[in-house]
Amino acid sequence: MNENNPKNSTHSDESGDTQLEIAKYLRSHQTDAEQRLWYHLRAHRFMDLKFKRQLPIGRYIVDFVCLEYRLIIEADGGQHGDEADSLRNAWLKTQGFTILRFWNHDILQQTEAVLERMRGTLLELQKQAQVEESKNDS
Template sequence: MQLLERAKTLRSEQTEAEQRLWYYLRAHRFMDMKFKRQKPIGRYIVDFVCHESRLIVEVDGGQHQENAGYDRRRDTWLQEQGYIVLRFWNHEVMQQIENVLEAIRLAVERACSLSPDPSPASGRGEQSK
């Protein structure tokens, strides 16, 4: 199955924890940031991504304990592309959503504070006489 088709399938088959987190992240509800779900980045599909803050949020079930090596390689590659990767267990999203959202908020703030401010375009602003 091709990556885009797989992403589409994953969007339609979200876990309960992914659905719950998506409720808070979608439609600019969270800090007015635009999150997307089940998006391909390189050869990987990430659960949630905010390109503006270069933040990826992954929601993991029990199967991820068995795939820890794969997840580490994947996270390393995504970090090398300039993304921050946060991982939460399903039970954290379901039972401690406030803590999950606070961790995401802190990561967004940190990422946005690290982004360089755009320099003013030349020829604009007041000139001294």
């Protein structure tokens, strides 16, 4: 992701757009891969969990997030994998998020495999949450 990518923006850009305005724009201009994932994630369709799309978190906008388990799903095109992505991921991890990244072509061509990886990660996060909850109860 380069510094000109709206998802990597600070709270406002030169034109004065706020993060919420940028997120709203991104929601209405989804890529084909984002549309495919959103079809499966919206309305509690995936594991009966609530996902949000194009959500500002700190100075970044994430593609999809399940806040309950602090899981971020990113649909990546060719602009990803640079230093800005590394800094973004590092900051999001310090905030307690797990990040899964999928290439757009994998989402479009191997949707079930992508969903299965997401399911496995969420099951692991659910298991970790249960362990933490039982520790707190004792």
